[in-house]
């Protein structure tokens with residue numbers, strides 16, 4: 001996909017996340033043992049050598065402990081674990097099919113393999129045959145965070161697009177500037193074996209000359225700008241759109257105006273345009289919206305108790321003040337190796353205070369909050385993605401949906417509540433879903449500092465029918481155990 005996406009100035013291409021392949025551990029003197037993590041990340045040994053000297057035993061134990069630590073900190077490539085999960089019928093990553101069996105075009109097969117994907121996840125296996133059917137089917141689909149929804153609809157768009165036709169044919173709406181860029185990167189990576197294919201970003205700040213028609217075959221953007229491009233500015237002829245994707249529908253409707261704008265765009269599209277809507281959660285309001293924008297849909301939906309991922313362990317810590325919460329956080333950092341963490345606060349004031357305190361403790365901290373310009377927010381996320389900062393403190397919806405593989409811990413410094421002070425279950429799910437991406441193990445820790453917040457936590461547990469265990473952050477042994 002040469003020369004694509006030239007329209008967002010100064011935006012660096014996404015780098016692959018840093019992983020240390022198991023093969024790089026060859027200098028650890030593991031003798032004739034084969035060591036690899038099993039589905040739970042535990043180390044499985046096979047073929048142990050019988051006779052070993054004390055010295056060798058000691059070396060082995062040291063190597064083993066280092067390997068365990070690396071696995072715990074998610075530094076080791078988790079390919080093995082993903083493969084195990086993809087064979088477990090209860091896992092959202094389970095798949096009976098291969099990408100070949102999904103009958104993807106050869107260029108797309110090249111694209112998925114170049115991204116390091118081996119097998120489709122459950123949502124990809126279920127959604128792709130529907131999306132690629134003849135005639136194309138409409139779809140409303142739900143799958144847990146980080147299970148490959150983006151890749152699924154990107155493959156659907158790339159399967160339908162005709163690169164030789166130089167006009168927009170696929171339109172994808174994202175709720176935020178950051179997510180539009182992130183999804184754009186996936187399109188670029190997966191579509192790179194289509195040399196003629198180009199992508200345009202319909203996001204704020206990307207100004208085109210009036211009256212111009214764009215030649216890019218795929219347009220990704222936020223609803224306001226896409227609506228302008230389709231109506232007032234006429235950069236896009238909506239009647240020629242073949243695939244319309246609405247991503248993160250739950251996040252979309254949480255933003256004022258996005259729901260109406262999305263519906264207005266949808267009404268401009270031809271009747272035979274394929275409509276696809278994806279979301280990690282489906283509260284009633286999301287359902288109503290989904291049914292308005294997707295006529296005659298096929299539906300893939302999760303049961304409530306399936307919404308949280310088992311690979312994310314959830315805990316709460318009892319504290320009595322903000323300072324105690326901070327101390328609990330420091331204890332966590334003192335006890336376990338945290339690759340990268342995202343910390344969510346209720347207000348900007350708390351977020352700035354916490355970021356400053358963590359910096360004083362020597363952490364490399366990034367602060368992301370709503371009052372920043374979109375370009376600044378995108379730059380902060382990109383630096384965090386590249387691992388330049390290890391902790392991201394944030395208040396805000398702009399952190400929703402961001403995919404950073406190395407995030408091993410999510411902290412709710414304040415629990416998510418809506419404007420009436422009730423538990424915000426959707427936001428909870430989105431927040432904890434920033435860890436445990438595609439089979440990785442994750443840890444979510446909730447700070448509880450009052451009867452009110454304990455009540456919120458209890459209601460969150462009831463909602464998802466999932467026990468959140470108490471963690472004593474003064475007990476270092478206990479903390480170490482949860483990381484195992």
Ligand SMILES: Nc1ncnc2c1ncn2[C@@H]1O[C@H](COP(=O)(O)OP(=O)(O)OP(=O)(O)O)[C@@H](O)[C@H]1O
Pocket residue numbers: 116117118119120121124143144145146147148149150151152280401402403405433437438
């Ligand atoms: N079949 C696959 N094999 C291996 N990795 C995959 C596969 N599909 C997706 N991934 C990777 O898993 C991660 C999560 O995927 P993706 O962002 O598509 O999930 P999502 O369901 O859209 O998440 P969210 O709900 O948070 O937006 C990404 O880094 C992606 O590259």
